[in-house]
Amino acid sequence: MRTKIAVLSGSGLSAESGLPTFRDAAGLWRQHSWVELASPEGWARNPALVLEFYNERRAKAWAAQPNAAHRAIAALESKYEVVVVTQNVDALHERAGSTRVLHVHGELAYARGTGPSRLRFRIDGAPIELGQRCEEGTQLRPDIVWFGEETQHMEESREYVAAADKVLVVGTSLTVYPAAGLVDAVRRDAECVLNTLDIDEIPAGFRYQHGRATEVLPLIASAWLKD
Numbered sequence: 001m002r003t004k005i006a007v008l009s010g011s012g013l014s015a016e017s018g019l020p021t022f023r024d025a026a027g028l029w030r031q032h033s034w035v036e037l038a039s040p041e042g043w044a045r046n047p048a049l050v051l052e053f054y055n056e057r058r059a060k061a062w063a064a065q066p067n068a069a070h071r072a073i074a075a076l077e078s079k080y081e082v083v084v085v086t087q088n089v090d091a092l093h094e095r096a097g098s099t100r101v102l103h104v105h106g107e108l109a110y111a112r113g114t115g116p117s118r119l120r121f122r123i124d125g126a127p128i129e130l131g132q133r134c135e136e137g138t139q140l141r142p143d144i145v146w147f148g149e150e151t152q153h154m155e156e157s158r159e160y161v162a163a164a165d166k167v168l169v170v171g172t173s174l175t176v177y178p179a180a181g182l183v184d185a186v187r188r189d190a191e192c193v194l195n196t197l198d199i200d201e202i203p204a205g206f207r208y209q210h211g212r213a214t215e216v217l218p219l220i221a222s223a224w225l226k227d
């Protein structure tokens, strides 16, 4: 049986691929209101504004390339059973070669209907326009989990983290729940590593590795691949 690794990633992982984080100095929620752009209330008030915001983010994410940190995570699959639980809505993990990725906050590359069936389909980097409808005739929206909406794949993610022999947390401020709470599910005997550029509180049982993900993760991966 292969040793299990669970990776929990956030926007800091994709920062060096040119995609903004949320709460850093140039973060999205420093420049924009998440109430207006990432909540059911904001969508109800001004769907055109929300679509424009995500169309721009989708085009940028689609044009972005995975970096050395994404590739280091994918390389671990050569020796370990790896599951990536990501808060990121870009497809850079998959593009780097990771084969088991759970997007708990949705994916920019998908649109979905706003009707009961929430029909979901792939749009890659394409924009969603006001008036564009799903087969049920409802307005399409980005397949993103907004504040106040239910996070996806949480039970499955918690099981993977709780079963993991090694846990790697990268590029997240661990401030948004329930995703941030996954660090509490780690096994006592698991090897746990956290990499960010800053953190308020290091979760119990974690070794903190400060630095850029593209510098720190290749070192961690090569050490684990030598183990």
Ligand code: APR
Binding pocket: 009, 010, 011, 012, 013, 015, 016, 021, 022, 023, 024, 027, 087, 088, 105, 170, 171, 172, 173, 174, 175, 176, 195, 196, 197, 198, 199, 211, 212, 213, 214
């Ligand atoms: N390398 C490593 N870590 C980095 C880098 C880098 N190059 N650049 C930034 N970071 C770290 C910062 O130090 C910070 O801890 O990434 C983290 C980014 O934190 P946030 O901006 O809060 O982003 P994130 O944790 O992904 O946000 C969680 O909040 O807005 C919602 O749904 C959105 O998924 C998102 C969730």
